Amino acid sequence: MTSQEYSTVEQMAVAASKLIEDGATVLTGTGLPIIAVALAIKTHAPNLTVVFEAGGIAPRIPVLPISVGDSRSSYEAIMATSLDYVMGVAQQGYIDYGMLGGAQMDVYGNLNTTVIGPHHLPKARLPGSGGANDLGSLCWRTIIMMQQDPRKFVKKLDFLTTPGYLDGPGSREEAGLPTGTGPYRVVTQLGIYGFDDATKKLMLLSLHPGVPVEEVNRNSSFEIKIPAQIGRTAAPTAEELRLLRDEIDPSKFILRK
Amino acid sequence: MDVVERGEGPLLAWHDPDEQREWIHKNKNRTMVDKRMDVKTSISKFVRDGDYIASGGFGHVRVSMSGVYEIIRQKKRHLVLAGKTAVHDCDVLVASGCVEKVEAAYSFGHELRGLSPASRRMVESGKVQAVTEISNAGIQWRIRAAAMGLPFIPARVMLGTETFKKSAAVAVTDPYSGKRIALLPACYPDVALIHVHRCDMYGNSQIDGISVMDMELARAARRLIVTTEKIVDHEVIRNESWRTNIPFFCVDAVVEEPYGSHPGNMPLLYYSDEEHISEWLKLSKTEEGASQYFDKYVFGVKEFKEYIELVGGMAKMKKLEDIEHLRAPTEAPWAVLEK
Numbered sequence: 001m002t003s004q005e006y007s008t009v010e011q012m013a014v015a016a017s018k019l020i021e022d023g024a025t026v027l028t029g030t031g032l033p034i035i036a037v038a039l040a041i042k043t044h045a046p047n048l049t050v051v052f053e054a055g056g057i058a059p060r061i062p063v064l065p066i067s068v069g070d071s072r073s074s075y076e077a078i079m080a081t082s083l084d085y086v087m088g089v090a091q092q093g094y095i096d097y098g099m100l101g102g103a104q105m106d107v108y109g110n111l112n113t114t115v116i117g118p119h120h121l122p123k124a125r126l127p128g129s130g131g132a133n134d135l136g137s138l139c140w141r142t143i144i145m146m147q148q149d150p151r152k153f154v155k156k157l158d159f160l161t162t163p164g165y166l167d168g169p170g171s172r173e174e175a176g177l178p179t180g181t182g183p184y185r186v187v188t189q190l191g192i193y194g195f196d197d198a199t200k201k202l203m204l205l206s207l208h209p210g211v212p213v214e215e216v217n218r219n220s221s222f223e224i225k226i227p228a229q230i231g232r233t234a235a236p237t238a239e240e241l242r243l244l245r246d247e248i249d250p251s252k253f254i255l256r257k
Numbered sequence: 258m259d260v261v262e263r264g265e266g267p268l269l270a271w272h273d274p275d276e277q278r279e280w281i282h283k284n285k286n287r288t289m290v291d292k293r294m295d296v297k298t299s300i301s302k303f304v305r306d307g308d309y310i311a312s313g314g315f316g317h318v319r320v321s322m323s324g325v326y327e328i329i330r331q332k333k334r335h336l337v338l339a340g341k342t343a344v345h346d347c348d349v350l351v352a353s354g355c356v357e358k359v360e361a362a363y364s365f366g367h368e369l370r371g372l373s374p375a376s377r378r379m380v381e382s383g384k385v386q387a388v389t390e391i392s393n394a395g396i397q398w399r400i401r402a403a404a405m406g407l408p409f410i411p412a413r414v415m416l417g418t419e420t421f422k423k424s425a426a427v428a429v430t431d432p433y434s435g436k437r438i439a440l441l442p443a444c445y446p447d448v449a450l451i452h453v454h455r456c457d458m459y460g461n462s463q464i465d466g467i468s469v470m471d472m473e474l475a476r477a478a479r480r481l482i483v484t485t486e487k488i489v490d491h492e493v494i495r496n497e498s499w500r501t502n503i504p505f506f507c508v509d510a511v512v513e514e515p516y517g518s519h520p521g522n523m524p525l526l527y528y529s530d531e532e533h534i535s536e537w538l539k540l541s542k543t544e545e546g547a548s549q550y551f552d553k554y555v556f557g558v559k560e561f562k563e564y565i566e567l568v569g570g571m572a573k574m575k576k577l578e579d580i581e582h583l584r585a586p587t588e589a590p591w592a593v594l595e596k
Binding site: 127172 | 316318344361366368369380390392393394395397401414416423437438439466470528529581586589
């Protein structure tokens with residue numbers, strides 16, 4: 001692969017990294033989200049505070065953690081504390097961004113990471129909430145990263161693990177979730193999405209280079225709103241690709257996909 | 258406070274706070290006595306069939322694997338597992354038939370390494386049931402309520418979701434703000450296993466690095482087995498008391514077990530053995546493979562020391578120390594395994 005060619009996973013990492021501004025706090029899980037956060041730190045956001053749910057606060061990340069609780073998650077950190085502490089500060093309102101993934105998402109950004117099929121005898125048993133429900137409940141803004149296709153962007157989730165906008169405007173607050181929180185952006189292999197202010201439904205914001213607009217609804221079981229004005233995501237630069245491949249994930253823990 | 262919504266999950270590991278106080282009063286020894294024993298004795302003495310069991314650390318980070326393997330060796334049955342980011346510990350306990358039910362916060366997965374073939378198979382075939390769902394903060398705060406001697410704790414998570422519906426939480430109207438809030442019932446595990454960096458013979462324990470949920474878990478569990486990399490002189494604890502996470506009166510057994518978190522990571526000492534975990538992930542794709550693993554690494558050895566020899570002995574441990582301190586690259590065979 002030359003520096004001019006890149007995978008959709010690399011495109012997603014680069015696109016997501018740009019959504020987080022310098023100086024913010026971000027709570028992240030394993031996988032692609034860590035890559036995006038690590039890239040943000042190495043590019044435009046050197047003062048990003050990364051927090052891992054198991055207790056690592058502001059670690060340096062010379063090597064990717066395999067677990068959000070392994071020793072890399074608190075390597076040269078400013079604090080090595082506890083899950084109670086991290087979730088407590090999230091509940092207080094200290095965490096700006098939460099990074100999430102999912103097996104299924106619906107039009108309101110609700111996520112399923114629990115089961116495919118019935119709960120009592122699932123076709124596929126997935127890990128469950130983990131910290132996802134907590135991030136989706138407590139962070140000011142959540143950024144969801146996932147591959148989209150009609151089996152993943154579904155009309156009805158097999159299980160609602162993590163809250164997005166639940167049933168639409170006002171339903172988070174009604175349920176008792178902190179005011180002013182919720183999904184902010186969704187990054188897939190096709191583009192970047194936001195949520196319509198009036199309906200809280202998924203809406204296209206920008207398409208990645210070379211992606212035709214028809215692909216958006218072809219790869220979703222619910223209808224995604226396409227506004228008159230659509231942006232174009234910037235392609236990864238040679239420098240961004242170098243950082244991803246040589247510095248952030250040289251062992252291909254994540255970028256192999 | 259009126260209950261406006263009630264989760265339908267069973268209430269596990271809960272006690273009336275006065276009944277729990279009474280239990281502590283009668284059963285927990287408040288004098289500093291020598292609690293050293295071997296892992297075999299500790300498991301046979303304090304882990305009973307049907308217990309609700311919780312593992313300290315974080316799945317494959319600072320987990321008491323010597324204790325976990327001993328539970329498998331002693332063929333404990335019908336355990337109810339706190340799936341609190343239960344990774345390797347959960348996977349082998351579920352796969353070996355020790356577990357009947359799981360309270361699932363994060364279970365049946367290996368984080369970046371992918372899903373757990375063996376424990377998924379047990380759930381998808383109906384042999385093991387995820388009887389209740391909860392979030393990581395949810396189970397942490399259930400345990401925190403127990404550590405404070407309270408019947409429940411309020412929280413702003415899980416609300417509006419099926420994670421809530423499948424839990425034992427309730428939602429009420431907060432009398433102060435008038436907003437809806439979740440109440441999470443306290444969780445008192447029958448027994449917990451926590452692996453620490455050092456402790457004295459009485460159980461005064463120090464953890465280096467993140468403590469995850471263990472400060473609270475040590476107080477919430479009725480019985481606590483501490484396994485430790487090293488037993489130190491009591492004066493070592495007194496010299497740096499601010500490093501102590503668990504006091505002796507919470508502890509029922511002290512087991513010295515160097516490399517006791519293997520194949521898990523022990524922060525600041527050794528990294529996880531990704532080669533060994535890959536071997537497990539590969540073998541456990543079939544039931545026969547999983548049995549082969551247990552025959553070789555659990556039933557085929559008498560004690561943990563023998564297991565450490567079998568997985569590569571001191572040469573392997575040295576390598577894991579080098580990886581931990583970034584003197585050697587992290588190797589992850591699962592990253593090139595066929596998906």
